[in-house]
Amino acid sequence: MSEDRISLSLISHTxxxxxxxxxxxxxYDVGEVRDAAHVTVDVNAYSLISTPAGDELTLWDTPGFGDSARLAKRLRQQGNPIGWFVGQVWDRFRDRSMWFTQxxxxxxxxxxxxxxxxxxxSEEPTDAGYLEPELAVLEWIGKPVIVLLNxxxxxxxxxxxxxxxxxxRKLLANYQVVRSVLPxxxxxxCWVQEITLLQEVGKILPAQRREAYTRLVGAWQLRRERQFEAAMAVLAETLARAALDLETLPETRLTGTLRDLKRALGVGRDAHAGDAAAKDDKAHAVQALGARIDADLQAGLDRLIAIHELEGHASDELLRRIALTVSVEAPVNERKAALMSGAVSGALTGLGVDIAHAGLTLGAGVITGAVVGALGGAGIARGVNMARGRRGTTLRWDDSFLCELVVSSLLRYLAVAHYGRGRGQWRETEYPAFWPPLVSRAVTTAKAALVATWSGREGRRVNGAASGGVAPGGPDTSTVATAARPLLTELTRQLLAELYPGQPG
Known part of the structure; x- marks a missing residue:
């Protein structure tokens, strides 16, 4: 047997x-999969991985054990059980179960x-009646066995x-051929479990074969790591585009400014005239933001599915689950600031003011006593607007939404990474109940670092209702994605380590 050719035989009860x-x-799809006994009727060899040095790891798919109890009974009657069994000429048409087993x-x-x-x-070990006779057969063969919990x-x-x-493990501990039990x-x-399996195989092989096998495991791990890196790039790019996307609303008219100011200061009653048009503008802007992120999330999920060598597409049902929140960022209107300066200038000095109903937010770190004293009311407005690079009221995804987007993105990654191709085309299913809180805790811990990756996005501007370029000093998609990617990678590896402690990730 060639030292650079290593074979794994896949066997089980039918x-x-x-x-x-x-x-x-x-x-990729091989053989036939359906809920019936003896679907696989032939022995088939498939190349799992190879290297430029000529090493090859082969996976053999075999027919399943059939009537295991009858088989074990026959073998116990022979002095050389396996030699006798494989030397028999079974009638493949009259005793198909025994033929496949042979x-x-x-x-x-x-x-x-x-x-x-x-x-x-899914069975209790003590209820699996086929287990003892099949393990007896494997003991007679004498090849090392890794038991996989399927x-x-x-x-x-x-x-x-x-x-x-x-x-x-306790149940199988008495079988000498069983070297390891793995899920x-x-x-x-998940791919980290595959690597653990391959590493366990390496421990069993004779020393003269380990050099070739080490190269094979390295090639397999490199393939999976490249898939992982490609998936993280997709998540980072999707997040970056969402963070920088925005919509600009039409300029607020003076009547609207006065009405907002009165409402902010608690003067008079709420007015309804003109509200419909403003709401309409905001609704259209939110719809435009939503349409873009829906399309991007669907395209991103389709890319994840393809990266993991699955088939199928993202479902509309999945995308509808994502709650959309929007942050309204209104620049300081110069006329509003001038009207306000006499009434609230004392509050502005060194303290900041938040008039929520008017959509006006001035942080204490932005408006200082020195600025107020130097510029006056209208000057404050121009300084803040220019510093933030805004022209008109803008709508963008807020930090909380973007962090929730990270949570949902990581959950989608885990779902795709755990989806075995044998299940057929990709379809969205409910996440295990403990996944969402696990992911949410991890993202909450990293929130400050995540928000920092898209800091400075206020410099981004648009023309009309569509995304535009980047103002001087504002980050672009590549910059944000480059900053976010290592964070997303670290978060995902932490999650894999929690899900699979002690295994490579």
Whole structure:
């Protein structure tokens, strides 16, 4: 057997998910997947990964064990069980179950360096009647075995999953051929678990084969890391475009300014005349912002699906779930500031004022006593407007929304990264209940750093109702994406480390 050619044989009780897992690992459809016994009837070899040095890691998909109890009973009657069994000429038409089993056993004996034995983890170990006779067969063959816990169900907190894994480990501890027990669900595995599996295989191989195998694992990890990096780039670019997007509303007329000022100062009753037009303007602006981010999120999710070698597209249902909030940023209107200067100049000095109903926000760090004294009311307005680079009232996504966008983006990444190709085309499903709070806590901790990545965006300006260029000093999409990407990468690795403690991420 060539030292640079390493083979893994995938075997299990029939209809336990072998071909589904093969599809997930390979990144393309092989064989046939359906809920029936003995769907795989032939032994098939697939190249998992190769290197320029000529190394190759092969995955063999085999027929499943059939009537395991009858098989074990027959083998116990023979002095050389496996030699006798594979030497028989079974009638493949009259005893198909035994014929398929013979093909699997022959492959493991003749081809496998390591056996990957799948079990249905949704069953209690003591209820899996096929387990003891099939492990007896594997003991007779004598090749090292890694048991993979398949069909583990929805992702759960690491502590809960560890309890289940330990139960299986204790049950299998008495089998000498079983070297490791790992979770690797064909429907909801993550790439860090794949790397852990490959590393476990490396521990089992003889020393003379490890050099080639190390190159193969490195090539596999490089492939997955590139997918990860590409996914983080998509998330960063989507966030950057959302952070810099804005809409400009028409200039407020003097009558509207006076009405806003009265309402802000608590004078008179609320007026309705002219409100409809203003609301209409804002509604159109919000719709334009919403349409752009909807399209960008859908395109981004489609890119994530393609990066992970899945099929399908983002659903409208997913995008409708994303709540849209908008921040109204009104520049200081010069006429409003002049009208206000006599009434509230004392409040402006060194303290700042927030007249929320008028959409006017002046932070204490922006308006200082020195500025007030030097410029007066109308001068304050011009200084703040020029400093912020604004021309007219603008609508943009606020910091809270953008942080929520990071939460939803990370959740979408986790959902795609856990979606096994064997499940068919991508479709949105509910996240495991513990994911959203886990992600929210991580993003909350990093909020200040995230907000800093799009700081200075007030310099961005638009012409009309569509996004425009960048004013001097304002960041562009590339700048924000470059700043956000390492933060998103760090957050995602932290989440993977919490989901899979002790595994590479």
């Amino acid at each position: 209809n336990a998910g072998k071909t589904t897992l093969a599809r997930t690992l390979l990144g 093909q699997a056993v022959s492959n493991v004996r003749d081809q496998a360096d390591v056996v990957l034995y799948l079990v249905n983890a 069909q583990t169900g929805r992702s759960r907190p690491a502590a809960e999953e560890a309890v289940e894994h330990e139960r299986w 690797l669900d064909a429907f909801a595995r």
